[in-house]
Amino acid sequence: MDWINLLLLPVLRSVALIVVLLTGFAYLTWYERKLLARFQVRIGPNRAGPYGLLQPIADAVKAVFKEEIVPNMADKAVYMLAPALALIPALIIWAVIPVAKGVPAIADVNIGFLWILAIAGIESYGIILAGWSSNNNYSLLGALRSSAQMISYELPLGVFLVSILMLAGGFSLVSLVETPRAWWEWIWLWLMFPLFFICILAETNRSPFDLPETENELVAGFQTEYGGIKFALFFMAEYINMITTSAIMATLFFGGYRLPFGLLGDVIWLGPFVLAAKVIILLFLFIWVRASVGRPRYDQLMQFNWKFLLPVALGYMIITTLLTVFLK
């Protein structure tokens, strides 16, 4: 058996993936702070290094040397486990996303769709565990709200994915990007994109759906009792989730690593850069929404999902079925 191909290569690729994602996370925080500052006619971080570019490194050093506190009422083992469980799914979902022609980040497993679904389904555990183990009213209420929100928005997301799958006709993300689509398919897909993006915002607990951590009512929600590096891990999970979901959206809706109209399709090394560019544009969307949209009430949030998004997703799926059967 070829041990180098079997073990060493995946390990190296995993390590490389994590390093890239951590760098991405660090500079996403900088990107967000700079952009939010611009939206609010401020300058943003500009002290550490040119344009504040060293700010993420300073933040990281600070988080690492903070005092570690475990509240005396907490369930210690679960309390320590929670940040890890929040972070791991965000990192491993990347394994099946194609970064260049025929090259997935880690493994081409034919069932990329299902991998994404399964991992997305377990993302709420870190939050539930954090809320329960802290033994704090704010944490518990935040966790309960957050997990109910995440599972609710998973449903329309799942139904939208069924529609995409129907048009693609296969479970592999690598082949999805390469399969040519008719013009009406692109338009039909892009019609769905705003709704899909709303689901993603709710799934990643991003503003305006950051109700688990509404600072005016729940302090910091499920992460109230977390400080230092443990808080940083939750923070990291949220931001890496933003990067991950952007990459998924780029792959599903915007041709992933490909340039429009098949430009320079043979230059394989260009793939990761094209994907990164698309991710950066989508991340801008996350931050733009955060800067512009106010937070809904919790009941509005849940009703919007069950009474609007889910029926619309089902309707969209039914029309997609007919389109697929009669037009493709």
Added chain:
Amino acid sequence: MAIDYLPLLIVLIVAALFAAIALVVPALLGPHRANKQKLEPYESGIIPFSDARRRFPVKFYLVAMLFILFDIEVIFLYPWAGVLRDLRDNYSIWLALAPMGFFLFVLIVGLLYEWKKGALDWK
């Protein structure tokens, strides 16, 4: 082959190791000056008078239950969605649409029933 999934297991292990290192190393580096007040649960500055062992609205339970049922229905859609065009080509349009049409009809009846019964209201 099941061995194709080994890279997924490896990335899981590497990510878990990274999380473990990220949790342990800073705990050794930082100062340790804990005291009783510092370790109290945060309660907006007052001394906690009730612990978090209270009960929560049953609404959350209902949401989780509805989620299970719809999740099961949605997961059955995936294999069908993957072969929709093959069904049309190998059998007939009727076979591609009718069985899932009935399945979806039942699902939508369920959703409407919930709606009528007020299970989707958050008041």
Added chain:
Amino acid sequence: MPGLDALPFPLPTVQQVIFILIAGMTVTGALITALAPNLFHNALGLVLAFFGVAGVYVLLEAEFLAVSQVLIYVGAIATLITFAIMLTRGMMFGRTSSTNRLMLSTAIISALFFLVLTGLLVNVAWPEIGAELAGSEQMIADLGEMFVTTYLVPFELMALLLLAALAGAILLARD
């Protein structure tokens, strides 16, 4: 287990090593579920066991089943259980007894069930498919086809069953 015995050398194969790890994880999860004094820890043990079972499904090359297991059991049912624990007074923290009056009869029934399962395991001639299984994508496609052909009636009946469960859920959870 396909492929487990196919290789000629006596060293444990990669699949065997992984199987042992997964089996150990499943059993650990199950033991935590049964024995830990804290109800929430029980629920987490159950999650671990569910994951282990999903891993076994992957080893058996039933990827779709594995994903369903993770999505439905880990993502939905275990979440429901943690919610139920959070909603119930006095069950969230501290120790609860994991046994009750029925301990003896439960133990006997469990032992009998274990015997039945062992008997099945030893006596049934399990089909050995070996490495001739279709690719994962093809198997999911076959599944999708069978839903609307061979297993049409059970499939539609299941929809009705879920509808009944839905009505029951609303009936139970309404104030």
